[in-house]
Amino acid sequence: MTDAIHPELESLFAIQGAEDQPDMDGVVEAILYLYTESRRITKGLAGRYGLTGPQLAVIKMLEPKGQLSLSELSWRIRAKNSTVTGIVDRMEREGLVHRRRSKQDRRVVHISLTEKGAQLAAEITVEPVQIFRTVLGELSTRDTRDLKRVLTRLAQRVRELVEEGALPSDGAAGDEDG
Amino acid sequence: MTDAIHPELESLFAIQGAEDQPDMDGVVEAILYLYTESRRITKGLAGRYGLTGPQLAVIKMLEPKGQLSLSELSWRIRAKNSTVTGIVDRMEREGLVHRRRSKQDRRVVHISLTEKGAQLAAEITVEPVQIFRTVLGELSTRDTRDLKRVLTRLAQRVRELVEEGALPSDGAAGDEDG
DNA sequence: GGAGATTACTTCGCACACGAAACATCTCTC
DNA sequence: GAGAGATGTTTCGTGTGCGAAGTAATCTCC
Numbered sequence: 001m002t003d004a005i006h007p008e009l010e011s012l013f014a015i016q017g018a019e020d021q022p023d024m025d026g027v028v029e030a031i032l033y034l035y036t037e038s039r040r041i042t043k044g045l046a047g048r049y050g051l052t053g054p055q056l057a058v059i060k061m062l063e064p065k066g067q068l069s070l071s072e073l074s075w076r077i078r079a080k081n082s083t084v085t086g087i088v089d090r091m092e093r094e095g096l097v098h099r100r101r102s103k104q105d106r107r108v109v110h111i112s113l114t115e116k117g118a119q120l121a122a123e124i125t126v127e128p129v130q131i132f133r134t135v136l137g138e139l140s141t142r143d144t145r146d147l148k149r150v151l152t153r154l155a156q157r158v159r160e161l162v163e164e165g166a167l168p169s170d171g172a173a174g175d176e177d178g
Numbered sequence: 179m180t181d182a183i184h185p186e187l188e189s190l191f192a193i194q195g196a197e198d199q200p201d202m203d204g205v206v207e208a209i210l211y212l213y214t215e216s217r218r219i220t221k222g223l224a225g226r227y228g229l230t231g232p233q234l235a236v237i238k239m240l241e242p243k244g245q246l247s248l249s250e251l252s253w254r255i256r257a258k259n260s261t262v263t264g265i266v267d268r269m270e271r272e273g274l275v276h277r278r279r280s281k282q283d284r285r286v287v288h289i290s291l292t293e294k295g296a297q298l299a300a301e302i303t304v305e306p307v308q309i310f311r312t313v314l315g316e317l318s319t320r321d322t323r324d325l326k327r328v329l330t331r332l333a334q335r336v337r338e339l340v341e342e343g344a345l346p347s348d349g350a351a352g353d354e355d356g
Numbered sequence: 357g358g359a360g361a362t363t364a365c366t367t368c369g370c371a372c373a374c375g376a377a378a379c380a381t382c383t384c385t386c
Numbered sequence: 387g388a389g390a391g392a393t394g395t396t397t398c399g400t401g402t403g404c405g406a407a408g409t410a411a412t413c414t415c416c
Contacts (some may be wrong), residue, residue: 030329035213036256037336043374052401071364078214083403085366090401107364107411135335139328147328150321151208157313158215221404230371249394261373263396268371285381285394362413371403378397385390 049124054079054087056124059096059113063121067112069102096120227302232257232265234302237274237291241299245290247280274298 039053046056057077062068068076074084088111091097096117102108113121136144217231224234235255240246246254252262266289269275274295280286291299314322 030326030333031209031212033333034209034329034336037333054402069364070366079402080404081365082367082405086402089366105364105412109365135332135339138335139331143328143331146324147332148208150317150325151212153317153321154313154325155208155211155215157316158212232372247394248396257372258374259395260375260397264372267396283382283394287395357416359416360414362411364411365409367408368406370405373402374400376398379395381392381394383390383392386388 045124049120051120055091055096058084058087058091058111059117059121060124062097062111062113063118067100067110069108069110071108073111091117223302227298229298233269233274236262236265236269236289237295237299238302240275240289240291241296245278245288247286247288249286251289269295 042053042056046053049056051059054077058073061073061076070081070084070088073088074081077084079087088097088099092099095114098112098114100110100112102110139147220231220234224231227234229237232255236251239251239254248259248262248266251266252259255262257265266275266277270277273292276290276292278288278290280288317325
């Protein structure tokens, strides 16, 4: 099964500690935990039906829409086309989805569920998100709002800094060897 | 280069929307954004030195310690041994690290930086975490504390629920609502 | 209306990432 | 001290995940 904890994130924050701002560790650790735990839950749920995480995502994405182009699918699951091509390949091989060339624009490929895929989708009713909704529901309204406010602000600032180029997001330099 | 946005998470939360708790979307989106952005930054930084994210993690992990067993390394970067074996293989091939069998326990393999690896480690002084520290620093103390408090509570509750088996993490079905 | 740019998708090569199983070594028990 | 079990690492198979380059179709601009 495919899983991934993505060590970089951990390491990213673990490097050389941040003793001068102890609060940050808690924040980062919590974010990391929530992220990885949600992945584990998704994986476990998908695995019961012989699916992988991304495959479950695709199926549940297609279920209400009927069909989506590969690009739409990519956008929705936040992956690149080349990644989704592979996922769809394997799902097609398993008989879960169909590929159909669009007649309007023959570059476009429409992905849709097969009978088998649709049945499977209908069978999977549990939403992993339920857990998080439950837990968030247990927080006071004020807490939830605070959380959203602060997190959103945080994300916004990072986004601004990234766009300003103040961050080492990418750039030129030096040696390359593969 | 290795990268991964991990579509499952997005999809996990995107499935069927959560209109009844609009606040959640913002929270989830912010967490997702912070996670993916941090990964992008790490990747960009590592890429400048011809490294991948996990490789940078390993190098910076080894730098202060001198050497670590493969298992210790795995534990620290939150990955499995079989994953780290591959990472170390590639780094060894690039001449960045050494493998050495322990004399105390000949099952154990110690990983240490080569000259080249150590030089590279010394060269990489920028901490990606800096950005987040900066941004968190811009928040008021109150905001930071609130954030930590709420996030920690959130993570704690999810952890509890997971341990209670109330979640579809794996194994038998717990709750049904569909 | 045709050359060049753009868009949609696929292919290829590489690097994770995991679990299961194989191996080697150590430890524990009798 | 020999067998049973535990532990550390590697090997294998599968599935993401990305970027670069390739192909085909559409669009744009002159």
